[in-house]
Amino acid sequence: AELLHGRRQMYRVADLSRMMYDDMLSTAEVVRKWYGNDEEDAEQDRESEADDAPLVKRGRSDEQDEDRLVPTFDYEVLAAKWTDAENLEALRQRFASSGLTGANSE
Amino acid sequence: MAADATAPLKFTGSKFLVQRLVLATLTGKAVRISHIRAASHRSPGLAPHEVSILRLLESLTNGSQIEFSYTGTTVLYKPGLITGSAAGHGASGGVIRHELPADCTRGASYFIIPVCLLAPFSKAQVNVLFTGPGVITSATETGDVSVDTVRTAILPLFKSFGIELNIELRILKRSNPGRDGKGGGGEVQLVFGHQVRLPKTIHLLHAGRVKRIRGVAYSTGVAGANNARLIEAARGVLNELVPDVYIYSDVSSAPFVPTQDKTNPRAKRKTGLGFGLSLVAETTTNTLYSADTASPPSGGETPEDLGKKCAYQLLEAIETGGCISHVSAFPMLSLMAMGSEDVGRITVGKEVLGSEPVIQLARDLRMFGMSGWGMREEEDGDEDGVVVSVVGRGVGNVGRKIA
Numbered sequence: 467a468e469l470l471h472g473r474r475q476m477y478r479v480a481d482l483s484r485m486m487y488d489d490m491l492s493t494a495e496v497v498r499k500w501y502g503n504d505e506e507d508a509e510q511d512r513e514s515e516a517d518d519a520p521l522v523k524r525g526r527s528d529e530q531d532e533d534r535l536v537p538t539f540d541y542e543v544l545a546a547k548w549t550d551a552e553n554l555e556a557l558r559q560r561f562a563s564s565g566l567t568g569a570n571s572e
Numbered sequence: 573m574a575a576d577a578t579a580p581l582k583f584t585g586s587k588f589l590v591q592r593l594v595l596a597t598l599t600g601k602a603v604r605i606s607h608i609r610a611a612s613h614r615s616p617g618l619a620p621h622e623v624s625i626l627r628l629l630e631s632l633t634n635g636s637q638i639e640f641s642y643t644g645t646t647v648l649y650k651p652g653l654i655t656g657s658a659a660g661h662g663a664s665g666g667v668i669r670h671e672l673p674a675d676c677t678r679g680a681s682y683f684i685i686p687v688c689l690l691a692p693f694s695k696a697q698v699n700v701l702f703t704g705p706g707v708i709t710s711a712t713e714t715g716d717v718s719v720d721t722v723r724t725a726i727l728p729l730f731k732s733f734g735i736e737l738n739i740e741l742r743i744l745k746r747s748n749p750g751r752d753g754k755g756g757g758g759e760v761q762l763v764f765g766h767q768v769r770l771p772k773t774i775h776l777l778h779a780g781r782v783k784r785i786r787g788v789a790y791s792t793g794v795a796g797a798n799n800a801r802l803i804e805a806a807r808g809v810l811n812e813l814v815p816d817v818y819i820y821s822d823v824s825s826a827p828f829v830p831t832q833d834k835t836n837p838r839a840k841r842k843t844g845l846g847f848g849l850s851l852v853a854e855t856t857t858n859t860l861y862s863a864d865t866a867s868p869p870s871g872g873e874t875p876e877d878l879g880k881k882c883a884y885q886l887l888e889a890i891e892t893g894g895c896i897s898h899v900s901a902f903p904m905l906s907l908m909a910m911g912s913e914d915v916g917r918i919t920v921g922k923e924v925l926g927s928e929p930v931i932q933l934a935r936d937l938r939m940f941g942m943s944g945w946g947m948r949e950e951e952d953g954d955e956d957g958v959v960v961s962v963v964g965r966g967v968g969n970v971g972r973k974i975a
Contacts, residue, residue, distance in 0.1 A: 493932045497931065533591075534715025535681070535717050535898065539881075544881070548809065557890065560781055562781035
């Protein structure tokens with residue numbers, strides 16, 4: 467419990483709206499902070515909640531990459547993620563007509 | 573124009589160049605962008621594709637001024653009015669021919685998307701033919717989407733803004749990137765014939781569920797069996813989730829382009845061989861998610877791998893959720909900002925919102941005098957989205973108001 471409370475919550479919208487227009491921070495810093503990576507034990511933090519694996523794949527490679535539209539992915543991680551039955555099940559609710567009955571599709 | 577009296581807005585760096593140029597043109601404000609690759613020893617200044625897009629902007633507008641510094645690391649751009657392909661401004665027969673240089677490393681979509689953003693606000697209809705030895709219609713290693721994705725996943729987005737008539741993207745000749753990822757020989761024509769005073773205010777709050785997946789597999793200059801293999805692999809992943817998957821297959825021969833050979837000026841060679849896949853998922857509320865892969869110019873990837881990668885990429889985009897994806901964030905959010913003075917709302921996935929380009933877009937929009945975004949957590953919350961409210965400024969029609 468202490469661990470949970472000591473750490474800033476990730477992905478909080480209020481944080482982002484505060485940082486978004488703070489010109490002292492570069493965009494890269496904002497992104498990093500918002501994902502909660504500014505703390506040194508962020509790695510550990512992430513592993514502890516690996517069940518939904520929030521951002522394993524965003525391997526933003528180098529500075530030379532400019533204005534990409536297609537994000538770069540580590541495809542091995544992706545392949546592992548999407549062959550996992552649990553992840554697929556979780557995604558199923560985002561699809562129409564693939565529910566158990568099909569009745570709950572909009 | 574009024575903006576001439578004021579000092580140009582200052583930006584630095586080569587990143588987000590297109591975004592800034594487009595916003596400058598739409599708002600009619602002059603920009604000075606400095607330090608463009610100033611630290612690079614090998615290729616300081618503007619890259620060929622960036623110069624090319626400046627030329628394109630010049631031919632689409634009337635009265636633009638572009639000044640480069642000696643080294644090309646600084647550019648001053650004073651936009652004119654967006655005239656589109658009106659007669660007498662570089663257009664012949666109502667078509668602007670835009671030739672891309674042979675050493676262009678970016679896909680044609682890099683040029684098409686900005687034009688699509690300017691086109692609704694143009695005076696006359698926009699009709700641009702992209703041609704020349706640098707047109708790459710496929711997805712590229714540099715992160716551009718394929719023109720198929722532009723056609724099937726980006727152009728339909730304009731519909732929700734009330735811009736839907738007479739819009740067409742014709743793919744006349746396909747091409748993958750040539751040697752070293754440079755150049756191609758494709759040909760694409762963009763017709764954008766629906767001009768509006770102001771885009772409608774949109775309220776897209778529900779992303780809906782994915783109901784169908786469409787796609788295009790393309791092979792240029794290689795055996796059509798590659799398409800079948802791409803489709804097979806992608807279907808293998810996707811069919812479990814959606815029964816309604818349909819992927820078109822398009823096989824074409826590789827384009828001939830003239831070699832830059834002084835001794836034999838009539839020599840031509842084939843370029844732009846390869847294959848690729850573009851997938852688009854459509855939801856019940858017409859939100860579109862897209863994914864793109866193409867064979868790298870160096871080769872060495874099997875169609876099976878690429879097909880799977882593309883499918884995984886699509887799943888990833890679907891999982892991110894929200895009504896816009898990484899690909900569509902820039903056009904959608906900018907059009908919202910250009911809209912009438914009303915609050916538009918859109919749900920954005922957190923990963924999209926928390927990405928550098930989107931944050932930078934928010935900042936750039938504010939620099940250009942747009943209002944800030946309001947953000948709140950999505951209420952009916954099984955999806956983790958953020959509702960972004962954008963107040964339009966009604967400035968998107970600068971050209972039409974004055975002209």
